[in-house]
Amino acid sequence: MERIKIAQSLTLTWDIPNAVRTIPPGTFEVPPLGEFNMMNITTEEEPEQVILVHFSDPLNSKQNMNGLVYFQDQSPLSLAIDKNTIRVTPKTHQIKDQVLIITSGIENRSGNKLGENSEMIVHFQAAPPEVRYTGKGNILPGENQWIVPFEVRNVTEVKITILKIYTNNILQFLQVNNLNGDYEMNRVGKEIYTGNYV
CATH class of the missing domain: 2.60.40.3710 (Immunoglobulin-like)
Incomplete structure (x- = not known):
């Protein structure tokens, strides 16, 4: 729409029911050229x-x-x-x-x-609560302590539960999961730690 020397109105309507709309329908004022x-x-x-x-x-x-x-x-x-x-x-x-x-x-x-x-x-909307693991890979057994990095947003306390998969259950675990999986964990592992972090 070309701007001219007098103010105009532009009305947008949509006749495609499921179209992706980046601009909502409505009437928009177009100021005159030079204003x-x-x-x-x-x-x-x-x-x-x-x-x-x-x-x-x-x-x-x-x-x-x-x-x-x-x-x-x-x-x-x-x-x-x-x-x-x-x-x-x-x-x-x-x-x-x-x-x-x-x-x-x-x-x-x-x-x-x-x-x-x-x-x-x-008006700002508060971001939804989120806890996100920021590391890469999996936590595997080792001799040293392991750090589990995570980020939180709009959360005051995080409950952490650690499950151990026993060595003799690894094949059973891999029957229904990949290394990152968590399906049917109670069949192959045991909870060894639960704690709250503020």
Whole structure:
């Protein structure tokens, strides 16, 4: 849709029931040519938290962004310009809503400034609880102590259970599992340790 000298509306509808939709249906305002506005913000949670601030015009990629976009509570973030979007990446994982300040000093490619500050409430979703084994391979018998590396997210306590597969049961274990398997463990092994880690 070509921008012209008067404001327009663009309505998107979908008539394919199961289509993959990256843009939801709805009506979008298209500002007139020559009017530089902040249009909207969107957030992404994975693989990292990112706020995308969209503008009506391509931005001046050479402008110094220090202090032009920031969280009201001064939480650190990094900024990057990509055409008509500012990519805002929090430097620490956010678990509560934040107020994002977009200042009037942001310039488009023609050197025109926004003209007014905007405050937007950004809703962050707490990541689901997760415990993940970060090592490679399997834990095999040995003479030394073994370290089992794992990562946790949004978890306050982890319960660890260690099962030992007896040497004479290895073939029975491999009948229904590969080395990484855990099917029917009670038939071939015994619990030798259980502990909670905070």
